Amino acid sequence: MLKSPEWHMLIVWYFFLGGIAGGAYFTAAIADNFGSSRDKNVIRFGYILALLLIGLCGILLILDLGTPSRFLYMIGAFKFWDPMSIGAWMLGLFGLFALVSSALSLSGDAGKASLRRRWGLVGTIAGFFLASYTGVLLSNSALPFWTDARLMGALFLASGASTGMAAISLLLFLSGDAAGEGFKKVKRADRFAMVFELILLAAFLALLGSAAAPLTSGALAPLFWGGLVVVGLLVPLVLDFVGSKAKALGALSAALVLAGGFILRYVIVMANA
Numbered sequence: 001m002l003k004s005p006e007w008h009m010l011i012v013w014y015f016f017l018g019g020i021a022g023g024a025y026f027t028a029a030i031a032d033n034f035g036s037s038r039d040k041n042v043i044r045f046g047y048i049l050a051l052l053l054i055g056l057c058g059i060l061l062i063l064d065l066g067t068p069s070r071f072l073y074m075i076g077a078f079k080f081w082d083p084m085s086i087g088a089w090m091l092g093l094f095g096l097f098a099l100v101s102s103a104l105s106l107s108g109d110a111g112k113a114s115l116r117r118r119w120g121l122v123g124t125i126a127g128f129f130l131a132s133y134t135g136v137l138l139s140n141s142a143l144p145f146w147t148d149a150r151l152m153g154a155l156f157l158a159s160g161a162s163t164g165m166a167a168i169s170l171l172l173f174l175s176g177d178a179a180g181e182g183f184k185k186v187k188r189a190d191r192f193a194m195v196f197e198l199i200l201l202a203a204f205l206a207l208l209g210s211a212a213a214p215l216t217s218g219a220l221a222p223l224f225w226g227g228l229v230v231v232g233l234l235v236p237l238v239l240d241f242v243g244s245k246a247k248a249l250g251a252l253s254a255a256l257v258l259a260g261g262f263i264l265r266y267v268i269v270m271a272n273a
Helices: 009-034 037-065 068-076 083-105 110-139 152-174 181-216 221-242 247-270
Strands: none
Touching: 009 037, 009 083, 009 110, 009 152, 009 181, 009 247, 037 083, 037 152, 037 181, 083 110, 110 152, 110 247, 152 181, 152 247, 181 221, 181 247, 221 247
């Protein structure tokens, strides 16, 4: 009989915060390279948020491993066949990208801005990896449900993009910058991300078939359908379309998206608990 890994809330939070970090960095890099000067707060918030969350992810991973020496061992002894080793290395690499991008975002120098844009585009690769690899890690296990979930990496990536944008838009609202063009752009992009996530979620369930029972009809079903699908995706979409000019509704929508992103990772991890 296969034994489920003894994962708990630390890992759920690690998956969740890592997804937001990757999505926030991606959002900042896109705004940096294809936006305008009016998007400067989106850029700054996105890069700095990614850096802070990567730091938290490192702390959570160390706490889960038990001792800092185990984390340092994974960093020092790279094993390309070990998903945990690869994940630890990519966490450190993405942290480096986020650190440099954050520092450069605080400068108004045009030369540094040009370097930041190029650096940010390359950094999105590490961000994408961080947001999706946890789903790939689970789907490559030999445990029931996880091993059948072939789209989990893509679903986690879409959720990371959506929650990253939601986190930035919520920070813009709290900072009093919800009237700016950056807030509107991020909210518009997040709507597309949520729709794409819904499509991926439907494909995810369709490919799983009867193997999706732990989510769709088991003890986790109320949280999956009510918390993730309704509260975390459908209600935010309705709020964004109906109250697109009401900034408070936009902030509420963003908070619900973040809740949905957490629930997604919680139910998937706990499906084999």
